[in-house]
Amino acid sequence: MSKAIYPGSFDPITNGHLDVLKKALGVFDEVVVLVADNPNKKSRFSLESRLIMAREAVKDIEGVSVASTSGLTVDFAKKENTVNIIRGLRNSLDYDYELKLAREYKKMEPTISMCFFIANKEYADLSSSKIHELFLKGKDISKFVPKSVIDEYKKR
Numbered sequence: 001m002s003k004a005i006y007p008g009s010f011d012p013i014t015n016g017h018l019d020v021l022k023k024a025l026g027v028f029d030e031v032v033v034l035v036a037d038n039p040n041k042k043s044r045f046s047l048e049s050r051l052i053m054a055r056e057a058v059k060d061i062e063g064v065s066v067a068s069t070s071g072l073t074v075d076f077a078k079k080e081n082t083v084n085i086i087r088g089l090r091n092s093l094d095y096d097y098e099l100k101l102a103r104e105y106k107k108m109e110p111t112i113s114m115c116f117f118i119a120n121k122e123y124a125d126l127s128s129s130k131i132h133e134l135f136l137k138g139k140d141i142s143k144f145v146p147k148s149v150i151d152e153y154k155k156r
């Protein structure tokens, strides 16, 4: 069974994230969505809400589970017995950021193998921050996020 970790803030999870996840399942049998628990990074949704939204969004996708860690992603990967880390790329800004991150991971754990999936054109401009901005402006976000995210926003 091949396995990979898909780490991120998922604040909130979007259809762009889900698209990367589905692409990854074409390569790996099992993918763990790892929701970042970083108290130093200000998030829009609590860890609990981000986990609820992600879990609900992937509940019908075989081979996917959702977890969180306050530790290092590379340590989590080791604990899960995998060296594969998935990330998504939308543009050259992402590329620059991801390259830096990949080098950091490699420095911490040389066996790590990064696997990047390119965003589909329709998701290339989609980000969690864009969703939040649209929501704050009262726009319809239902085309861009799973229902679980709409449900969480309704509670606000």
Ligand code: ADP
Binding pocket: 007, 008, 009, 010, 011, 014, 015, 016, 017, 020, 086, 087, 088, 089, 090, 094, 118, 119, 120, 123, 124, 125, 126, 127, 128
């Ligand atoms: P982080 O704060 O760790 O970057 P994000 O939740 O913003 O967490 O993103 C997690 C990963 O998913 C990143 O590699 C990011 O580039 C990728 N990603 C985010 N949105 C999209 C999208 N619309 N299409 C493809 N990849 C995406």
